[in-house]
Amino acid sequence: MAARVEHAVKVYGSGDTEVRALDGVSVGFQAGRFTAIMGPSGSGKSTLMHCAAGLDTLTSGSAHIGDSELSGLDDRRLTLLRRDRVGFVFQAFNLVPTLTVAENITLPLDLAGCTADREWVDTLIETVGLRDRLRHRPAQLSGGQQQRVAVARAFAGRPDVVFADEPTGNLDSRSGEEVLNLLGRAVRQMDRTVVMVTHDPVAAAHADEVVFLADGRLVDRMESPTAEAVLDRMKAFEVRS
Numbered sequence: 001m002a003a004r005v006e007h008a009v010k011v012y013g014s015g016d017t018e019v020r021a022l023d024g025v026s027v028g029f030q031a032g033r034f035t036a037i038m039g040p041s042g043s044g045k046s047t048l049m050h051c052a053a054g055l056d057t058l059t060s061g062s063a064h065i066g067d068s069e070l071s072g073l074d075d076r077r078l079t080l081l082r083r084d085r086v087g088f089v090f091q092a093f094n095l096v097p098t099l100t101v102a103e104n105i106t107l108p109l110d111l112a113g114c115t116a117d118r119e120w121v122d123t124l125i126e127t128v129g130l131r132d133r134l135r136h137r138p139a140q141l142s143g144g145q146q147q148r149v150a151v152a153r154a155f156a157g158r159p160d161v162v163f164a165d166e167p168t169g170n171l172d173s174r175s176g177e178e179v180l181n182l183l184g185r186a187v188r189q190m191d192r193t194v195v196m197v198t199h200d201p202v203a204a205a206h207a208d209e210v211v212f213l214a215d216g217r218l219v220d221r222m223e224s225p226t227a228e229a230v231l232d233r234m235k236a237f238e239v240r241s
């Protein structure tokens with residue numbers, strides 16, 4: 001497993017304002033696979049992703065990246081683990097406006113004081129299709145192109161797993177499709193691992209597997225999803241709740 005949580009509970013607030021965002025979730029994200037996390041609004045998708053990625057801590061239960069149990073790490077080790085073994089793609093592209101495309105892609109490596117693996121970065125640039133834009137700055141690119149830069153940046157350090165939170169949320173459907181195809185290619189052609197939160201059945205259909213959350217619990221899983229099958233499953237949850 002590239003990442004997993006066991007008996008994950010996350011409680012926000014206390015007393016009257018207590019919210020059980022995760023209510024005993026156990027789920028593993030296999031290496032070399034593209035997994036989508038789906039569920040109605042408020043079902044705990046982002047919370048699960050943030051806790052699995054070490055961006056937030058669980059109230060109880062455990063979260064692992066590879067063999068490392070996150071709650072056992074002090075702040076410094078957790079920061080290093082996030083830096084070296086995890087990549088992130090967010091809805092907002094979060095590129096540095098003053099840096100070029102090339103500089104944005106290698107920024108995590110530069111900050112870590114690592115020398116970029118030139119061949120790997122070159123393959124990434126080829127895969128995201130931005131070779132002729134390397135000297136441009138983010139503001140000179142379309143939203144879809146900016147998100148492709150963010151995807152390349154997420155994979156630059158060859159992390160164990162890339163977590164993507166609604167990566168197509170700010171994109172039109174054509175650019176969104178390009179970014180999803182790119183994530184799929186990273187998994188299938190470059191043997192990477194991706195975990196993506198989405199509420200869009202069309203986006204989820206790009207994954208190898210979909211895990212469904214409802215009310216902070218894991219309620220279902222689906223292999224080789226299609227948009228229609230995912231939509232049907234979502235409708236079934238909404239009727240029930």
Ligand SMILES: Nc1ncnc2c1ncn2[C@@H]1O[C@H](COP(=O)(O)OP(=O)(O)OP(=O)(O)O)[C@@H](O)[C@H]1O
Pocket residue numbers: 012013019020021039040041042043044045046047048199
């Ligand atoms: N920082 C927080 N403080 C208090 N409650 C929170 C906090 N973050 C999330 N919650 C609550 O936890 C629950 C799960 O939220 P979460 O954002 O994980 O859901 P989600 O499935 O990602 O929703 P959406 O699809 O709307 O983004 C919700 O009821 C939410 O209001």
